[in-house]
Amino acid sequence: MTTKEFDAKINNTILKLSEPESYKQLCHEHHQGEPLPSIKNLTKVIDLVREILFPGYFGTTTLRTGTTQHYMGVYIDELFELLSGEILAGMCFECNDDSDNKVSIHNERAKKIAVDFIEFLPEIRRMLGTDVEATFLNDPAARNFGEVIFSYPGIRAIMNYRVAHKLLQLEVPLIPRFISEMAHSETGIDIHPRAQIGEKFTIDHGTGVVIGSTAILGNNVKIYQGVTLGAKSFPLDEEGNPIKGIPRHPILEDDVVIYAGATILGRVTIGKGSVIGGNVWVTNSLPPNSRVVQKRPKDIPFTDGAGI
Amino acid sequence: MTTKEFDAKINNTILKLSEPESYKQLCHEHHQGEPLPSIKNLTKVIDLVREILFPGYFGTTTLRTGTTQHYMGVYIDELFELLSGEILAGMCFECNDDSDNKVSIHNERAKKIAVDFIEFLPEIRRMLGTDVEATFLNDPAARNFGEVIFSYPGIRAIMNYRVAHKLLQLEVPLIPRFISEMAHSETGIDIHPRAQIGEKFTIDHGTGVVIGSTAILGNNVKIYQGVTLGAKSFPLDEEGNPIKGIPRHPILEDDVVIYAGATILGRVTIGKGSVIGGNVWVTNSLPPNSRVVQKRPKDIPFTDGAGI
Amino acid sequence: MTTKEFDAKINNTILKLSEPESYKQLCHEHHQGEPLPSIKNLTKVIDLVREILFPGYFGTTTLRTGTTQHYMGVYIDELFELLSGEILAGMCFECNDDSDNKVSIHNERAKKIAVDFIEFLPEIRRMLGTDVEATFLNDPAARNFGEVIFSYPGIRAIMNYRVAHKLLQLEVPLIPRFISEMAHSETGIDIHPRAQIGEKFTIDHGTGVVIGSTAILGNNVKIYQGVTLGAKSFPLDEEGNPIKGIPRHPILEDDVVIYAGATILGRVTIGKGSVIGGNVWVTNSLPPNSRVVQKRPKDIPFTDGAGI
Amino acid sequence: MTTKEFDAKINNTILKLSEPESYKQLCHEHHQGEPLPSIKNLTKVIDLVREILFPGYFGTTTLRTGTTQHYMGVYIDELFELLSGEILAGMCFECNDDSDNKVSIHNERAKKIAVDFIEFLPEIRRMLGTDVEATFLNDPAARNFGEVIFSYPGIRAIMNYRVAHKLLQLEVPLIPRFISEMAHSETGIDIHPRAQIGEKFTIDHGTGVVIGSTAILGNNVKIYQGVTLGAKSFPLDEEGNPIKGIPRHPILEDDVVIYAGATILGRVTIGKGSVIGGNVWVTNSLPPNSRVVQKRPKDIPFTDGAGI
Amino acid sequence: MTTKEFDAKINNTILKLSEPESYKQLCHEHHQGEPLPSIKNLTKVIDLVREILFPGYFGTTTLRTGTTQHYMGVYIDELFELLSGEILAGMCFECNDDSDNKVSIHNERAKKIAVDFIEFLPEIRRMLGTDVEATFLNDPAARNFGEVIFSYPGIRAIMNYRVAHKLLQLEVPLIPRFISEMAHSETGIDIHPRAQIGEKFTIDHGTGVVIGSTAILGNNVKIYQGVTLGAKSFPLDEEGNPIKGIPRHPILEDDVVIYAGATILGRVTIGKGSVIGGNVWVTNSLPPNSRVVQKRPKDIPFTDGAGI
Amino acid sequence: MTTKEFDAKINNTILKLSEPESYKQLCHEHHQGEPLPSIKNLTKVIDLVREILFPGYFGTTTLRTGTTQHYMGVYIDELFELLSGEILAGMCFECNDDSDNKVSIHNERAKKIAVDFIEFLPEIRRMLGTDVEATFLNDPAARNFGEVIFSYPGIRAIMNYRVAHKLLQLEVPLIPRFISEMAHSETGIDIHPRAQIGEKFTIDHGTGVVIGSTAILGNNVKIYQGVTLGAKSFPLDEEGNPIKGIPRHPILEDDVVIYAGATILGRVTIGKGSVIGGNVWVTNSLPPNSRVVQKRPKDIPFTDGAGI
DSSP states (O other): OOHHHHHHHHHHHHHHHHOHHHHTTTOOOOOTTOOOOOHHHHHHHHHHHHHHHSTTTSSSSOOOTTTHHHHHHHHHHHHHHHHHHHHHHHHHHHOOOOOTTHHHHHHHHHHHHHHHHHHHHHHHHHHHHHHHHHHHHHOTTOOOHHHHHHHOHHHHHHHHHHHHHHHHHTTOOSHHHHHHHHHHHHHSOEEOTTSEEOSSOEEESOTTOEEOTTOEEOSSOEEETTOEEEOSOOOBOTTSOBOTTOOOSOEEOTTOEEOTTOEEESSOEEOTTOEEOTTOEEOSOBOTTOEEOOOOOOBOOOOSSSOO | OOHHHHHHHHHHHHHHHHOHHHHTTTOOOOOTTOOOOOHHHHHHHHHHHHHHHSTTTSSSSOOOTTTHHHHHHHHHHHHHHHHHHHHHHHHHHHOOOOOTTHHHHHHHHHHHHHHHHHHHHHHHHHHHHHHHHHHHHHOTTOOOHHHHHHHOHHHHHHHHHHHHHHHHHTTOOSHHHHHHHHHHHHHSOEEOTTSEEOSSOEEESOTTOEEOTTOEEOSSOEEETTOEEEOSOOOBOTTSOBOTTOOOSOEEOTTOEEOTTOEEESSOEEOTTOEEOTTOEEOSOBOTTOEEOOOOOOBOOOOSSSOO | OOHHHHHHHHHHHHHHHHOHHHHTTTOOOOOTTOOOOOHHHHHHHHHHHHHHHSTTTSSSSOOOTTTHHHHHHHHHHHHHHHHHHHHHHHHHHHOOOOOTTHHHHHHHHHHHHHHHHHHHHHHHHHHHHHHHHHHHHHOTTOOOHHHHHHHOHHHHHHHHHHHHHHHHHTTOOSHHHHHHHHHHHHHSOEEOTTSEEOSSOEEESOTTOEEOTTOEEOSSOEEETTOEEEOSOOOBOTTSOBOTTOOOSOEEOTTOEEOTTOEEESSOEEOTTOEEOTTOEEOSOBOTTOEEOOOOOOBOOOOSSSOO | OOHHHHHHHHHHHHHHHHOHHHHTTTOOOOOTTOOOOOHHHHHHHHHHHHHHHSTTTSSSSOOOTTTHHHHHHHHHHHHHHHHHHHHHHHHHHHOOOOOTTHHHHHHHHHHHHHHHHHHHHHHHHHHHHHHHHHHHHHOTTOOOHHHHHHHOHHHHHHHHHHHHHHHHHTTOOSHHHHHHHHHHHHHSOEEOTTSEEOSSOEEESOTTOEEOTTOEEOSSOEEETTOEEEOSOOOBOTTSOBOTTOOOSOEEOTTOEEOTTOEEESSOEEOTTOEEOTTOEEOSOBOTTOEEOOOOOOBOOOOSSSOO | OOHHHHHHHHHHHHHHHHOHHHHTTTOOOOOTTOOOOOHHHHHHHHHHHHHHHSTTTSSSSOOOTTTHHHHHHHHHHHHHHHHHHHHHHHHHHHOOOOOTTHHHHHHHHHHHHHHHHHHHHHHHHHHHHHHHHHHHHHOTTOOOHHHHHHHOHHHHHHHHHHHHHHHHHTTOOSHHHHHHHHHHHHHSOEEOTTSEEOSSOEEESOTTOEEOTTOEEOSSOEEETTOEEEOSOOOBOTTSOBOTTOOOSOEEOTTOEEOTTOEEESSOEEOTTOEEOTTOEEOSOBOTTOEEOOOOOOBOOOOSSSOO | OOHHHHHHHHHHHHHHHHOHHHHTTTOOOOOTTOOOOOHHHHHHHHHHHHHHHSTTTSSSSOOOTTTHHHHHHHHHHHHHHHHHHHHHHHHHHHOOOOOTTHHHHHHHHHHHHHHHHHHHHHHHHHHHHHHHHHHHHHOTTOOOHHHHHHHOHHHHHHHHHHHHHHHHHTTOOSHHHHHHHHHHHHHSOEEOTTSEEOSSOEEESOTTOEEOTTOEEOSSOEEETTOEEEOSOOOBOTTSOBOTTOOOSOEEOTTOEEOTTOEEESSOEEOTTOEEOTTOEEOSOBOTTOEEOOOOOOBOOOOSSSOO
């Protein structure tokens, strides 16, 4: 390949990739001065929230008696800056307004929402306290609260969920979903930020857990890895597309336990105190205190050598 | 422990770890000047490809009318540098040639392949466009294309797959597999780069999905978390080791849907338009428009207090 | 919102978040000079161990004949510094002693343990060599040892496990669990560091695998994605909390294979050479050479249009 | 020192440092949302300008025929973002307005100025081209233009000056001075951005050069290290403070050469083509083509052993 | 060069460089666990001190009413950690004790000194306040205090001096000298930390200023670039080496001004209110209110064409 | 300014900056695959050399008995990689060959030179050892060798010079000059890499020192800040440009001392053991043991109030 051929091929491809036809639906065009959601800043937001909620665990400096308030003050300050910026970016992302003052329109509201969120942090800490305690009590392998806070993926996923859920309640676009995906990527636990989840929530191991957007979970619920709380079918609109926003995921009442790999589909209600066994498939409602397990398989002899 | 004892223990271990016998099969010895695959650079390659395919979503700067071509030009330039370097590193990695000009032998071909790959990018963008659209239409919780592109793990995994698949077709060693693993680590979705997958492909949630190396998927296929398209058994060669390269994974025809946790094993064909229910286990072919669900479990009363 | 209102809301929240009542159980208070476990340093520890065990694969510089010993010497040196620091941090983390010389009390022991661990590295390399070989032989898609070492998530998870297991045997608190979680986050494979696992261990794909803390696995065991080796029920103490430390996870004897999505619960023994099919649910012991598969589902016609 | 004493001392100092009396004149209080000049971003601004003016020398990627325009496009884009932000920060820095919309007041003007500056870049490149050529011709040790551009501190200082001078003409506060100081710190050459300097300007070695704010230099001027173009005396106002803004530094006409360590003070004019010798002290005007050297010292015998 | 020759040359050089004879005086051998002074941490120390002394100028976050105390609290905390570590490293650096508890011996004292230094910060702020004010009043080009604090190299050098001087008074080894060198490298101003300097100190431009270790400067002194306050001769001891610690640098009384390039050598006293002209050479004491200027050079015709 | 006007202005400027006419002499055009000198890598080269020459002072890890050889081995390895790359980049930079195998032509020679340089490192260490000792003996304020090595700018500048000088002897283009400029920027000491300098060289304070490219310095020379060893005049060629390469800088014989601010110009010889006083101007040769000082200025009364 001569340099000339090389240049021709490269330049030709650049032209193709620059044709608006080729990217018009896959492109995010910015208005001048409009901020873009920043994965790096959202990561910092979550790190700050984690250090605020669990003081002394994730920061880089020694926390001592009498210094907590200083750290809270500084962290809240940093959080406000970063979070209001990301909320603004999320608003611009979904806003189709073409006016030049798009940013200033959203800016005031973004700041207001950031303050509202910050005011809710003490309540998030209280709720996460119940989750940590429940997780500790439920896991015979846990040695102390510290280990649960420092290294349990369930707690990390629940924290991101509680943060994302509040932001979604405050009508922040895009950002809540991304915060959920951050936890999903780190832990394999996929909780839609719109789901409603009570206190004392435990997720053990967690990889493969999916909790859909209209699911409702009471207090003291415990689920294991691979549990799906999903939709059974999507009512279609006249054009054959799924109708959005209809309740289509399960309701788990208080004190429900669901073991690994179980799948519960549709707007069914699992009654208070029920226990669903591993790998079970449930598509209808169950009364309180139900017990469901998978029927035991038969042993079947194999005829081929190595596999099944 | 005295300083003397400490030094003796440490030095003794260093000697043991430096004995060629102890690492001969676990070591990658380089020839002078031979590049090593760089995880950092491969990460940059993927980031660049993502920004090229979805302009304005992942870069750090504002994209505006009239500037797209500049960005495409610069990104393609950077991509060529990084990718040709990694392809070369992959070639050296698998090359047992001991000659001193090993690197220059491979260098020309590495550059040629990088150009071939770059020329294919418009087609990858076109295909991913169909994936994004299908994902949006299939998920009632998705608000717009932007959200799908920015935060859906399925799209991230499919993009890495389409990139890795092309590189594998161009006979690049090692790198395609690693690009797949990057997506696997981030999303829990494990697609072998050798698999063949049509357009309009949707993966929802995705954690735990496995698609084997000889699997073939038609257009408009949709799969959920935990779905395995695996091998049933491996024919063994005379020495009892699995024979490599034999077709051993499923074929899914167009418009197939497979729900969460289903397992399809072996070189079976799932006919056009079929729907496989969650947690179902399939090891034989199915005609078009088949419907398969797991038999409902019985409710079984428990006798012990806490578990199952 | 006026600046005054803004300041009032923010300051009020800072005060709430600084009330000891609100964080007393969720806070890690440090004694002066006491080190905190550092996720960044633990990441470096694992990177160093990986380069020591698999020379030439993950470092940044060319490894050549005659230079291995230099690299081993420098890496061991760096490892000692970092690891003894993290062990010390782990000890302080779980130590409730309030005395001022808490750090110096633990310091000597932390160094001693770091040396003991380093002395065990040749043995970890030997064991991982058997794992790499078994993984290569078991996967028809694997091209060579290098590919397995460089990109297979199973090897990464097993390496972290073997490191964490040794540290736990040396009675290091907190750190082993965190090293396991690092692999869990990267690979979706969750192996408790207290589990006991023999040589030639293969995990393929791996997402969703859970191996509990009292599980025992023999040599030449192979498991696939989504396999759970879990507890069936937890005996409760008089206050209704799970009793910690009781054997409650399965024993897999040599040469056992467990396919994707299978769940084995409780202190059961799966006999030598047994094969458990995908998605199977096992809660009782099986004799050697057992074969278990899930009963085949019936085809069931659907009545609704789009879903199941 | 007990922990109690330690805490008391530290807390007491924190209180002292937080008393507004102690910092009121030394503090920069921000209004909410007001950007702060960023040394990091200003460094990036200068790096971008350098790569734009001297394509291919300082960037990280290969520049080839046909790609220049892409790089220019992307760099200008990035420059606009960063520079308009820093200009805005500079404006807010010096603005004593307390109104809440301080930022939006300045924002439009900051963008306008950034565009004006960018439009002037081709002229800055043209002028720097004459500086590079003059520097090359004047230095027998210079091998080619490339060496001059890549490593001569004089060129670096002149570039920063030409950039800062234009920004000052555009009435940007604070930033021009800081850009000058960046070059001062790197090269030891201190050119006030308000000085007026013609084309073909050469500074050789340069450490210790000082060019005052009201100095005027013609074309083809050459100066060496340690040259001061300073003020002789400052007229005082009624309160005894220096009156600001009065012309008080020298005028150098075209083709003047000033050798190392010479000092020229006050509003004097050094006529066209004059040559001032090293270490000379000049406080009065000189006609064109003057030649001034320091009177030769006498040799003086020493009486003490080691020093002078 | 064959690979064999290459390896031989490299290995031979490594051996030579590893012979203790070749480095014994040029090597810093550490005891196990002994910290090394960290240029990176000392840079952070200075950055923290600068932000503490001049709140709002150099930090990364918005400073607002009511948050100052939080920032002071957090910064002091971080400063204590870093500074006590560097003081300890400096102590170990100069300590020839070979005992194993070398570190713990010095640790308590290092912490004590760090606290003493922190308690002195309010006084350093007060003194720097007088320096900032004097610098502003002395420079007609200065627009406001903010510009002086943000970008004047004199202030940066004086701050490092005042910090280093206090640490030296507290008998910290090595670190003070290095902090002075940091300012020297950035600004070209070389103030020995042992020098004694009063309030309201101004250095303008500053490149090339040298202030020796036994110099004493009163209040309201002003010096320009290139001024040397040096030693004239060093009394030698019996072996012909300079005797250390003897007063050998000038004393400048209050209100002295020294213009650019002047050199004052030896233990002479420049009386209150004196003014020394540029490039002047002074080696004897002067009474108060002296005025000294360099004798004017003669104009001398040149005979050669281009130089002097 | 409307968006349209903005785009027009920006795009117009991009076009102007992309016109080859506007940058043809100021641009460095790369051939494909040709490396560019990297300031970042050259910084690493110098850091590595410094740690190799002065073991234990600048590295990040503890150096202990028995580990020196490991560190030397690893550092030499890294140095070879980086340095041979930068030498190659320097060669390509000055090579006007347009052939496609430009890089491979230079590559072998670049590696050969890197090895030659590495073989010379023990000699550089030996010479620097004499410089450190001389610096320590000459400065009454120096406390020990460690302080001199760790923080004296003279040593830093001499080290860069000795490295650059050797590379220049090995005919490496561009890189030696840049390494000199790195020291110039950090220390204000500007030594041309072509100058010839003997052992036991001391530079005290150093800011403003300039040593020209054809200067020759014997052993045991000591110079202070602001000393210039420069050219007096440049013989011109027929076109009026300076003739390059003619000896035009001073020769200092052994044991010469030159005090602060002295200027010595032209190809003169300062005889063995001579002492030149501060601020003196010398343009003729001096016999051995000369003593030259500046004639003392007269005190001259001032008539104006504030300045001189």
